[in-house]
Amino acid sequence: MAAPDLDLSSDTPHIHPPLVPEQYRTAADVETTTIPVFENEESRDLITANFTHFREDPFSFLKQISLHYSGTGWRAYDHIIGQPIFYKGFSEQMKMRILRSALLRAKISELAERRATVEDDAGTFGSDKKRVIRRQKRREEIEKQLDQVADGIVDGMICKFESKRFIRGAYYLCMQLLARTYDQGIHVSSQEIQNLRRIAAMAAKKKQSLIFLPCHRSHIDYVSLQVICYRLGIALPVVVAGDNLNFPVVGKFLQNAGGMFIRRSFGGDELYTSTVQSYVDAILKGGYNFECFIEGGRSRTGKLLQPKFGILGYLLDSLLSGRVEDAWIIPVSTQYDKVIETEGYVNELLGIPKQKENLWDFLSSSKVLSLKMGRVDVRFHDPWSLRGFMDEFVSKQAVVEPEQPATELRLKMLKSLGYKVLGDINKVSVVMPTSLIGTVLLTLRGRGVGKSELARRIEWLSDRIRVKGGRAAAFGGVETGVVVERGLAVLGDLVGRVDGLAEETYYAVDRFQLSFYRNMVIHLFVSETIVAAAMYTRIKQGGGISNQRVPYKDLFSQVSFLSQLFRGEFVFPTEGIVNNLHKTLRGLEADRIIKIGYKDADKNELEYVELTEEERQCGRENYDFYCFLIWPFIESAWLAGVAIIGLTPPKGNEEVWVGIKEAQDMAQLAGKTLYHQGDLSYFEAVNKESLKNAFQRFEEEGILITKKSKAGKNPPVLRLSPEWVPQRDPATGAMLHKGQLWNYVESIAISRREGKNRRDSASVGSRVLTLVEKLGAELFADAVERTRVEEEEIEVEVKKGRSRRGSSSRAKL
Known part of the structure; x- marks a missing residue:
């Protein structure tokens, strides 16, 4: 059974009718608000019940504003669960904690000493008796300069929980936005909320933080979570945000509502890195709640992205170092009937240049404020102890590899943490x-x-x-x-x-x-889709059951290949490929989709799999469902592989490197062309995120070599590994349809959906290769020209440098 959703917008929170009407009781552990708790679990609305437009009911509208302004009842936000926030001096206190942290002081001292040593080695301080004094004075000057830099970094970074009146107004504005946009409200599970408040109260007593780790699909993600925490009387978390959102008016608003602004890339800046770590330490030491998005940026494709380990690493290091005792991890899933930004996402995925982030335009858009986009569902996984996770991981690793280096152990722990959070998000989605x-x-x-x-x-x-x-x-x-x-x-x-x-x-x-x-949806059926695509290599041949029967050996081989191919695209179960495959096959057999043949009567060894007669009679609709889920991704991987073949260097260009972005753009252009010519079944296969993932996978496989170029901003470049370069006919120069790379792409192609004009593989090979060779040749020509220009620019800079040095020498003379 499931508990109904809560509507938290009114003075007395209530629920919508559950599936079966039941009596409810009052939760004993809810201190400041009476929240109905049901014996079943499914909930309904969180914000819209008492929402009124001015035109519909001016009196009620003005009354709600008055209640929020005066802080009546729960709106006062006085008796929160967690550490005190929203008081004058909060920001200054936090700033002092960061600047005085032992970690940051040690880094500033180290950087100052290193700079003083460099200047000393250069003879800046002379060689007389006062050298040491001058050196020490210079070191102190450098420390003061670094202190000022750190002060500026902290001031632009930290959230500023200063005014309760501000947060009451911010809450009301956000409720207005959400109620107009998502007219069916924000839904939460009363059972999960009850559990969340219980853990929050326990953590508050121990002065431990709640670390919310949500998935990220929309700007609404962090708005909805802050609204929920406010309405439930839980201390608002500090939310990690990119500094691209820190622009006039909106930046200040977000900072006062809990935004913590950080750079997208730290670029090896040791002072900045230590400042961020010191801030994370200060938050966790103080028991303040924290929120960061496990995927980093917003998902443009709808599915979970691979975890980003930047901020997650800082959280882990706070505990590994012993500076923080423990914190509670809370994976959060936010799902939408409709995501506001999808139209913009499509443009980005199709290669249309991304517009600069402007949250103000997003929030103030009349389009956003007038849409009725259904509802939002926010689900919380059971919180778990980060310290408990770490101890358990170390114990398991001690059995597997007792003498493991600390850095390697940390890296494995960090990856395990990231994928565990993703798995937990999927479970509650x-x-x-x-x-x-x-x-x-x-x-x-x-x-x-x-x-x-x-x-x-x-x-x-x-x-x-x-x-x-x-x-x-x-x-x-x-x-x-x-x-x-x-x-x-x-x-x-x-x-x-x-x-x-x-x-x-x-x-x-x-x-x-x-x-x-x-x-x-696809995350729930990844294993089934892989099996279905592997079976398709035989099923597409048609004919009777025996003709479509797939030997287990062949099935396992293709499943292994596809699983490796998509390991950066999907989050797979962790039981291991053999156990996972057998579990998936048994599930499909229980659903009467496939039949498993065994070599022995005890069913210990699998011999083959085939579609059941029942599935064939219903037109393969259930089996096809799994194929249709995975085919667009197979198409995208195949397209990337074909584009890689197009990167075979023309004669004389064997040492030329091409830009990764240019290569991916070429793949996308080829895909759009092939789609309209009928050689690609799915237009979504040309999306740049899937192509980017495929290129990354080819690099991991050793098919591609990448490096930084000589250009000023160091854009990455790539070329084919020598052992993967396709051979050409010595007489004609035409590319031969064989070799290691050709076979690799064919292994992808055999699981593709067949099309009416793609049954003649030789014809397809000819058409497709002619196109990608043409595009590849243009890419190499552009790369050669760009290299020539870069070399000329470098030569000009060298001559200018010589000229300046010569002028400097003459001036001294």
Whole structure:
């Protein structure tokens, strides 16, 4: 059973009707607010129940403003769970803690000593008896200068929890924004909230921090989490934000609401690095709550990105060093019926230059304020002790590798921490109705689907999600058909409807944008999709059951290859490939999709897998579902591989390096061309994030070599590893359709979805290779020209340097 969602916008929080009406009790551990707690778990609305427009009810509207301004009841934010915040002098206290930290003082002293040593070695202080005194004086001057630099860094970085009146107003403004944009509210689980408040109270007594680690898909992520914490009376977390958001007005607003601004890249700046670490230490030592996004930036594709280990490393080091005793990790999933920024994401993924971040334009946009985009679901995983995780990890590693170097152990621990958080986020994520609709529309063979069939497949998908341990948004007793109508209304013009038919029929209008919502589902079925794609190498041949039977040896080989190929794209189960494969096969067999053949009666050794007769009779609809989920990613990997073949250097250009960005742009241009010519099935396969991941995977495989170029900003460049360079016909110079790289790309291609004009592989090879060779030749020509210009610029700078040195010598004479 599940507990209903809470509406926290009114003076007396209440809930929407659960699936089955029940009596509720008052939670004993909720000190400042009476919050109903149900025996079941699914919740409803958090913000919209008492929301009123001025035009609809001016009196109620003005009353709400007055209550927030005066701080009536819970709005006062006086008795929070956590350490005291929002008082005059908070920022100055935190600033002093950072600047006086032993870590930062030691780094400033070290940097000053290093600089003084350099100047001493250069003879700056002379060689007489007063050299030591002059050196010491200079060292002190450098320390004062570094102190000033650190002071400026801290002042621009730290959040400024100073005014309760400000935060009351900020909360009210955010509620207005959210209620207008997400008209069905923010939904949380009352059971998870009860547990969160319990852990928060326990941590507060021990002066320990709650570390919120959410996924990141929208600017709304941090707004919604701050709103939830405020309404529940939990101390607001300090939120890590990129300094690109620190611009006039908005930057100050965010800083006073909990924003901690840091650079996107530290660039080897040791003072800045130590300042950030000292700030993280001060937050955790003081028991203040903290929030950072585990993926770094926002996901443009809808699925979870790989974890970023920057800030996560600082958190880990605070405990590893012993400066902090413990903290509580809280993975958070935020899911949307519709994400505001998806249209902009599509433009970015298609290579249209990204516009500079401007949160003010985003928040003040009339488009944002007038949309009705459904609801937001925020789910909290059970909090767990970071110290407990570390101790358990060290114990396990001591058994596996007792003499492990500390740096290697830390790196493994950091990676394990990152992927554990991602796994926990996936476990609590709720699949929204719009994601169900988008997934079904993009995993059907036909042009469109009738309303009744759409509802049937949504019910099937919801069941599969729950069987996999996932969560599908509860319909609250509403018929699936009604849920479909609501979801279609939210998706708007992304889905089209054909009128004048015997049945309402819907089709995907913007498949690229809809893929964002489909990708919110794929994490639950990654293993099944890999197996389905591996089986497709035989199933696509057609014929009878025996003709489509896949030997286990071949299946395992292709599953292993695809799993390695996509290890940077998806988060896989951690049980190991053999155990995971067998578990997946048993699940598919239980679903009556496949049949497993064994070599012995005891079923100890697998011999083959094949589709069941039942699955064949239903038109392979369940098996095809898994294929359609993974095919766009296979297409993207294949496209990247084909583009890499195009990087085979023309004769005489064997030592030429090409820019990584230019190579990826070339792959994207090739993909757009191949899609419109019919050689690529999915337009979303040309998105630059998937291509970037594929290039990264090829580098890890040793197919590509990358390095920094000689250009001023050091953009990375690449070329094919010598052993992977395809051979050419000595007589004609034409590329031969064989070799290590060709075979690698073919291993991807055999799991691709077949198209009507792609059955003749020789024809495809000819068409595709002709295109990428042409684009590759242009890329090499541009690289050669750019290298020539760079060398000329370097020569000019060298001559200028000689001239300046000569002028300096003449001046001394």
